[in-house]
Amino acid sequence: EPEVTQTPSHQVTQMGQEVILRCVPISNHLYFYWYRQILGQKVEFLVSFYNNEISEKSEIFDDQFSVERPDGSNFTLKIRSTKLEDSAMYFCASSVGVANEKLFFGSGTQLSVL
Amino acid sequence: QKEVEQNSGPLSVPEGAIASLNCTYSDRGSQSFFWYRQYSGKSPELIMSIYSNGDKEDGRFTAQLNKASQYVSLLIRDSQPSDSATYLCAVNRDATNKLIFGTGTLLAVQP
Numbered sequence: 329e330p331e332v333t334q335t336p337s338h339q340v341t342q343m344g345q346e347v348i349l350r351c352v353p354i355s356n357h358l359y360f361y362w363y364r365q366i367l368g369q370k371v372e373f374l375v376s377f378y379n380n381e382i383s384e385k386s387e388i389f390d391d392q393f394s395v396e397r398p399d400g401s402n403f404t405l406k407i408r409s410t411k412l413e414d415s416a417m418y419f420c421a422s423s424v425g426v427a428n429e430k431l432f433f434g435s436g437t438q439l440s441v442l
Numbered sequence: 443q444k445e446v447e448q449n450s451g452p453l454s455v456p457e458g459a460i461a462s463l464n465c466t467y468s469d470r471g472s473q474s475f476f477w478y479r480q481y482s483g484k485s486p487e488l489i490m491s492i493y494s495n496g497d498k499e500d501g502r503f504t505a506q507l508n509k510a511s512q513y514v515s516l517l518i519r520d521s522q523p524s525d526s527a528t529y530l531c532a533v534n535r536d537a538t539n540k541l542i543f544g545t546g547t548l549l550a551v552q553p
Contacts (some may be wrong), residue, residue, distance in 0.1 A: 369545065371486060374542060376540060384540055423538075423539055434485060435485050436484075
């Protein structure tokens, strides 16, 4: 079965540094997402992306966050100036369409901000 | 009131038994309902989706939806130790894939 791939699997950074998390969605999928899960807490929606623009974002997704599809295969999440509370597992997901389509999640990037 | 509520567990059942997992949601406008399984340190994996009232069966899994009661459940028949995981309930209000997740119920199937 095709997979969503994420790199790196673990990222350690210092507070205030910029990080870029990378994702390669499934090739025929058109909708891309970032979710995060703080340790011991629920999975939270961050942002959805379609046709090279953000279609929806949550309150968490403030000005410190940005997403980009720099080429035909990659989808990135950038955090400009990381905070301690950004430490979480970040999941990329993709789907063929919207409206009840199955979300395929990547294996996640564990971000640790020190 | 939390948007999606689940008992955190752990729910412990013996191998071969039926595990019953429950979820309530607060938004009456919710249209789509999903059960994901998440092993420790891994990503969520979709098990079942349900969109209309009633039961939906897929192998050992049955999802049940009651929109009037704002209640979703998942039954796992013939539970196996490999079913031990956290089960996440997720709902979707509109025609997007912005899923609202519950905190999950930890299921432990005892051999």
